[in-house]
Amino acid sequence: MRHSTYRAAMAAGLAALLGATATFAQTKSLVVAGYGGSWEQQLRKDVFPAFEAKHGVKIDYVAGNSTDTLAKLQAQKGNQLIDVAIVDDGPMYQAIQLGFCGKLDGLDKSELYPAALFKDDKAVAVGQTGTGFMINTKTFKDKSWATPTSWNDLKDAKFKKLLVIPPINNTYGLYTLMMFARMNGGGEKNIEPGFKVMKADVNPNVLVYEPSPGKMTELFQSNQGQIAVWGTGRVQAFANTGFPVDFIYPKEGAPILLASACPVAKASPNPLAQEFIKTLISAPVQTVLAKEMGNGPVNTKVDVNMPELRMAPVGERAKLVIQPDWDAINAQREDWTKRWNREVER
Structure with missing residues (x-):
């Protein structure tokens, strides 16, 4: 071993x-x-x-x-x-x-x-833990896909029904919504742009909003999921089993999870x-x-x-870490969750 x-x-x-x-x-x-x-x-x-x-x-x-x-x-x-x-x-x-x-x-x-x-x-x-992308490196190599570098790459049509994101009651799903808000003129105090991008551009690519770590790995092992939003620790633990996955830090930043x-x-x-x-x-x-x-x-x-x-x-990767405004998030999280369940994860 x-x-x-x-x-x-x-x-x-x-x-x-x-x-x-x-x-x-x-x-x-x-x-x-x-x-x-x-x-x-x-x-x-x-x-x-x-x-x-x-x-x-x-x-x-x-x-x-x-x-x-x-x-x-x-x-x-x-x-x-x-x-x-x-x-x-x-x-x-x-x-x-x-x-x-x-x-x-x-x-x-x-x-x-x-x-x-x-x-x-x-x-x-x-x-x-840093939040970013897990990719199946074998699939990306076989299909000659470029390694994603931006949160915007989650909108790429080639990932239709191949993308896995945890739901909003999981921090990784919440961070995905937050990053798209930040990148489109909003942020923790103005989440509207995030919902707009999630509904119009990201949702069509989502295979499932999966909260279970075990099921997340199963989706990749069964070749259903090829790219996901997940954390460094989870991806490293999965890679340690020998499965061909890697973690990617998006250039816009990787929200930290403690x-x-x-x-x-x-x-x-x-x-x-x-x-x-x-x-x-x-x-x-x-x-x-x-x-x-x-x-x-x-x-x-x-x-x-x-x-x-x-x-x-x-080390150097720590420079890409983003610290979320949890006071602003927690003040609205319940409302965001209800809206997510109505408009995004239906």
């Missing part, structure tokens, strides 16, 4: 980090809600076992999109079952605003990039929630997530020059 020698070394380092003493042995379970797909697979393989062994705990993982997790927090208000929420930065700002996140105590900020920090330590980023975690506020918070999040942002785990998934690390001690980060928004 790829990285087998590396994995053994990292396992030893992670075991040393976690130790062998069950500090909170009395805690029997920890409920973590986060992403599915490659994220869930990697956490189950490289993070959960050592953490469970140290703390004598069983991690119950609830997989779902960020908006699904936020909806669960809203539905469980006053009786939260989730201990740790892992969601995109946009929904995380909403979760904090709604009072769903407790404070991270004793957060060592000296090892973290400033972009990973949230106000009042109510959350912390656990990975950085996978973020917070301890859920509740009357009797699980003390292991804090420990789990600190484990996620530790150098050993951040290195594993970078090596295996291509996630841009948030810990400064991780080597960003490793070949596995060739797609990640680090």
